[in-house]
Amino acid sequence: MADNITLSLRDVRSGYAALDIINGVSLDIPQGEFVALMGPNGAGKSTLLKTIFGMTTFKGGEINWQGRQIGGLATRAVLGSGISYVPQGRCNFPLMTVQENLEMAAYTIRDPQVKADRDYIYELFPSLLKRRATLAGNMSGGEQQLLEVAMAVLQRPKMLLVDEPSVGLSPAAVGIVFDELLRLRDTGLTILLVEQNTRKAMEVADRAVILRLGEVIWDGKPADITHDELGELFLTGKMRAELAHNEKLSQ
Numbered sequence: 001m002a003d004n005i006t007l008s009l010r011d012v013r014s015g016y017a018a019l020d021i022i023n024g025v026s027l028d029i030p031q032g033e034f035v036a037l038m039g040p041n042g043a044g045k046s047t048l049l050k051t052i053f054g055m056t057t058f059k060g061g062e063i064n065w066q067g068r069q070i071g072g073l074a075t076r077a078v079l080g081s082g083i084s085y086v087p088q089g090r091c092n093f094p095l096m097t098v099q100e101n102l103e104m105a106a107y108t109i110r111d112p113q114v115k116a117d118r119d120y121i122y123e124l125f126p127s128l129l130k131r132r133a134t135l136a137g138n139m140s141g142g143e144q145q146l147l148e149v150a151m152a153v154l155q156r157p158k159m160l161l162v163d164e165p166s167v168g169l170s171p172a173a174v175g176i177v178f179d180e181l182l183r184l185r186d187t188g189l190t191i192l193l194v195e196q197n198t199r200k201a202m203e204v205a206d207r208a209v210i211l212r213l214g215e216v217i218w219d220g221k222p223a224d225i226t227h228d229e230l231g232e233l234f235l236t237g238k239m240r241a242e243l244a245h246n247e248k249l250s251q
């Protein structure tokens with residue numbers, strides 16, 4: 001294993017109670033890399049993020065994070081080890097201001113530190129400073145997504161797991177959110193992003209990992225795969241069967 005690998009998954013298996021979803025994923029992520037996890041609906045992308053963050057039934061394999069096994073640990077322990085998670089969908093407190101949301105996110109941090117951490121977030125996200133007295137629910141989808149990323153970054157993680165930040169956003173807002181993620185990557189943060197917007201993900205990520213039926217089926221640099229090849233990898237078994245059937249009918 002290369003020296004700069006910060007997260008290493010070996011034959012990871014997980015799911016929900018008796019249901020198996022992740023079927024033996026192995027992945028090495030170097031420090032500071034921006035990895036986009038893609039694949040068809042139901043491939044297990046969100047489940048893999050949740051598995052790293054201790055939110056699924058861990059069934060086997062190893063998750064080595066900075067030299068320590070975190071596979072199967074409780075979420076709070078994973079968070080404490082330097083990994084933060086931005087879940088899919090709106091997950092702020094809409095009837096609280098931006099500032100109050102940041103204070104809620106800081107609840108695990110000892111009090112004297114909170115102000116410093118809040119100042120650090122406002123330095124990183126100046127647009128949130130301007131909106132600090134605004135109710136989160138009154139902000140645009142893009143601003144709320146930035147707030148949610150900021151709430152995760154407040155924990156000063158070394159790695160950020162981000163689930164589908166582009167959902168429901170305008171193209172301009174998607175651009176702003178991704179620019180912020182790139183800026184965070186440039187500060188040294190390692191990012192594992194689940195994204196359906198493949199075009200945007202391929203544009204920003206250092207590396208693309210494609211999952212199907214809970215297994216990695218492609219792993220490489222975005223420049224090394226064509227749009228057609230990517231489309232082919234996204235076909236599910238059902239779609240393949242339908243295509244083969246249609247081809248047969250047209251012969």
Ligand SMILES: Nc1ncnc2c1ncn2[C@@H]1O[C@H](COP(=O)(O)OP(=O)(O)OP(=O)(O)O)[C@@H](O)[C@H]1O
Nearest residue numbers: 016019021039040041042043044045046047048196
């Ligand atoms: N809490 C849960 N309990 C039981 N099954 C679940 C749960 N969450 C997800 N699943 C199932 O796990 C499978 C993988 O879901 P997951 O959300 O990880 O896929 P995904 O690749 O992120 O897809 P999408 O792009 O549609 O979000 C799906 O069949 C889904 O129905």
